[in-house]
Amino acid sequence: MHFEQPHLLFLLIVLLPLALLLFAPRKAARNAFAPEVLKLLLQRTSTVPQWLRSALLLAAAALFIVALARPVVDHGEIKVQSSTIDLIVGFDISRSMFANDVYPSRLALAKRKFDALLGDINGTRIGVIGFSARAFMVSPLTEDFATLRYLVSNMNTDSISLRGTDLLQALQQTDTLLEGSDKKALLLFTDGGGGSDFDQEIAYARAHNIVVFLYNIGTEKGGVIPTEQGAMTDKHGDIVVVRRNDDVKALALQSGGAYLPYSLKHNDIKALADALKSCFTPRREKSDVIRDLQELFVWPLSAGVLLLLMALYSLPQRRRRHA
Structure with missing residues (x-):
């Protein structure tokens, strides 16, 4: 297997600083955001933990980049006569x-x-x-x-x-x-x-x-x-x-x-x-030689969409009833 657009894989490097921001210690986050903003960012609105949501988003982005790079399997050359x-x-x-x-x-x-x-x-x-x-x-x-x-x-x-x-x-x-x-x-x-x-x-x-x-x-x-x-x-x-x-x-x-x-x-x-x-x-006419390439981008693309949906899925928590 190889990639038709291997230079696009360098976009994976961009995900590293994004991961550092998402998983930064809470003390660093307090220095970066005002208390009111931080309270909204850290407020839990679903049963999916914030760290898991961030991990799913990063994994989905990585899979999308892999799909853009077009992974293919080369089955060799085919002679075509027209x-x-x-x-x-x-x-x-x-x-x-x-x-x-x-x-x-x-x-x-x-x-x-x-x-x-x-x-x-x-x-x-x-x-x-x-x-x-x-x-x-x-x-x-x-x-x-x-x-x-x-x-x-x-x-x-x-x-x-x-x-x-x-x-x-x-x-x-x-x-x-x-x-x-x-x-x-x-x-x-x-x-x-x-x-x-x-x-x-x-x-x-x-x-x-x-x-x-x-x-x-x-x-x-x-x-x-x-x-x-x-x-x-x-x-x-x-x-x-x-x-x-x-x-x-x-x-x-x-x-x-x-x-x-x-x-x-x-x-x-x-x-x-x-x-x-x-x-x-x-x-x-003369024979043309073409390469028989099997595109595999659909697999990382499908997996990335699945992870993205999981990350965006929100199930509201039940409100606690106070006596």
């Missing part, structure tokens, strides 16, 4: 992702689906990007899912002024972030944009070993894009209706990934998570 899958998640933040055919908007739904995804994809390092006519990084690869949730929920959408959905930008950003990986995983939350020909994106994904998993958000009926002046209109004054683009399905399937259209099911995103895990073999 394996992960690296994944980039891309959010389409073009204007069409604010259409109201999905409540409250397509982008808001994408954020909720991402939050659900984090609960189904343990053992994964995730990086996040946003894209419209250009792509930018929201978070590098990390296993800190709490931070990812915060960053995605507060994602800066200033670039929604850039019209259009350029999936090639997302692919290029993924290739940069996963540089050095033999096989790259990209999950896109998008409505597919307005294009119908994705040959360039498919060729790029194949050339750079990017496997695309795509969650297509929106409805076939489509919706309008709310603005401060009402529904968005085109240059002719007609209301713009944006629909889900199912042609983007070719990018996911021809890159070796999976495609899932929007649905009202709560656990539909789990299907994409399962498809991703079955497609990618976890990458084995």
Whole structure:
């Protein structure tokens, strides 16, 4: 056994002068206190003697100091091997992702689906990007899912002024972030944009070993894009209706990934998570060596609390009845 914080044991020295004061002869106490104060200090209010109460308090303080010093038993070293899958998640933040055919908007739904995804994809390092006519990084690869949730929920959408959905930008950003990986995983939350020909994106994904998993958000009926002046209109004054683009399905399937259209099911995103895990073999990382330490502080802490309660326990004496 040894102590993780052995320097704290020096606090035990502080208890020595305190013990001398508590157990000082009564003559010394008379010199230190006024008679009225001394009478109150020496007055017995319980069945526990004063000397025993002081001893219990000192012992409790000593045990608390020992607990702070963290006594541990070292059981040796343990080799831990960790394996992960690296994944980039891309959010389409073009204007069409604010259409109201999905409540409250397509982008808001994408954020909720991402939050659900984090609960189904343990053992994964995730990086996040946003894209419209250009792509930018929201978070590098990390296993800190709490931070990812915060960053995605507060994602800066200033670039929604850039019209259009350029999936090639997302692919290029993924290739940069996963540089050095033999096989790259990209999950896109998008409505597919307005294009119908994705040959360039498919060729790029194949050339750079990017496997695309795509969650297509929106409805076939489509919706309008709310603005401060009402529904968005085109240059002719007609209301713009944006629909889900199912042609983007070719990018996911021809890159070796999976495609899932929007649905009202709560656990539909789990299907994409399962498809991703079955497609990618976890990458084995180097072994980490950690020490197997058994903490023992709970024992002196518990004993100290028990002694403290005994010292503070007060049972009033019965008052003597005078005839």
